[in-house]
Amino acid sequence: QKEVEQNSGPLSVPEGAIASLNCTYSDRGSQSFFWYRQYSGKSPELIMFIYSNGDKEDGRFTAQLNKASQYVSLLIRDSQPSDSATYLCAVNIGLSGSARQLTFGSGTQLTVLP
Amino acid sequence: GAGVSQSPSNKVTEKGKDVELRCDPISGHTALYWYRQSLGQGLEFLIYFQGNSAPDKSGLPSDRFSAERTGGSVSTLTIQRTQQEDSAVYLCASSLINQPQHFGDGTRLSIL
Numbered sequence: 367q368k369e370v371e372q373n374s375g376p377l378s379v380p381e382g383a384i385a386s387l388n389c390t391y392s393d394r395g396s397q398s399f400f401w402y403r404q405y406s407g408k409s410p411e412l413i414m415f416i417y418s419n420g421d422k423e424d425g426r427f428t429a430q431l432n433k434a435s436q437y438v439s440l441l442i443r444d445s446q447p448s449d450s451a452t453y454l455c456a457v458n459i460g461l462s463g464s465a466r467q468l469t470f471g472s473g474t475q476l477t478v479l480p
Numbered sequence: 481g482a483g484v485s486q487s488p489s490n491k492v493t494e495k496g497k498d499v500e501l502r503c504d505p506i507s508g509h510t511a512l513y514w515y516r517q518s519l520g521q522g523l524e525f526l527i528y529f530q531g532n533s534a535p536d537k538s539g540l541p542s543d544r545f546s547a548e549r550t551g552g553s554v555s556t557l558t559i560q561r562t563q564q565e566d567s568a569v570y571l572c573a574s575s576l577i578n579q580p581q582h583f584g585d586g587t588r589l590s591i592l
Binding site: 370383400402408410411412415454456466467468469470471472473 | 500511513515521522523524525528530536539580581582583584585586
C-alpha cells in the first residue's frame with residue numbers, strides 16, 4: 367500500500383462544475399496536509415494546506431480533512447479551464463507528524479472542459 | 481529574488497559524468513528540501529536541511545548522491561558517475577519552520 371494514494375485520473379469536468387479530488391494516507395500520526403497544483407512542465411505550486419479536521423475554504427478552493435478516515439480532499443468550485451493541471455496531495459508522514467519532508471501522491475490529472 | 485531559485489534550469493550530460501545542481505532558497509527560510517520527479521511520477525524526497533542540524537539523508541537513493549548547504553543558505557546537490565535512471569527533474573523547496581514548502585522551478589537533468 368502506498369503511503370499517499372490518489373486516483374490518477376484523468377478527471378474531466380465541465381466549466382463551472384465542482385471538481386472533487388481525493389487522497390488517502392496510511393499513517394495515522396500525520397498532522398499536516400497539503401494540496402499542490404502542477405501545470406505541465408512547471409514546478410508544484412501550493413494552493414491549500416490543512417492541519418485540523420473539517421473544512422478550510424480559500425476562494426474557490428475547499429480542503430476537507432477527516433483524520434479518523436485518513437482522508438483529505440480538495441473541492442474546486444466554479445471550475446475554469448485554467449484549473450486544468452495535475453493536483454498533488456502531500457502529507458508529512460511520520461510519528462506524530464515528526465517528519466518534515468513531504469510524501470506525495472502520484473497526482474490526479476484534472477481537465478476542465480470549456 | 482522572491483522565490484526559490486535553481487540552476488541550471490536544464491542539464492544534459494553523458495553517463496558517468498558528475499553533475500552539480502544549485503538551489504538558492506527564499507531569504508530567511510531555514511528549512512531546505514530536495515526532491516526528484518521522474519516523468520509522470522510524483523515527487524520523491526531526497527534530503528532535508530534544517531538550520532545547523534544534521535541533514536536528513538534518508539531519501540538519497542545511493543551513495544552517488546550527496547548534498548551540502550553552506551552558510552545555512554545555498555545548497556548544492558551532487559550526483560557522481562551519473563546513470564540514465566538519474567534522469568529526472570530535481571526540485572528544491574524551502575520553508576520556515578513548520579510552514580508549507582515552496583518550490584523552485586527545478587532542474588531538468590537528462591543523462592545520455
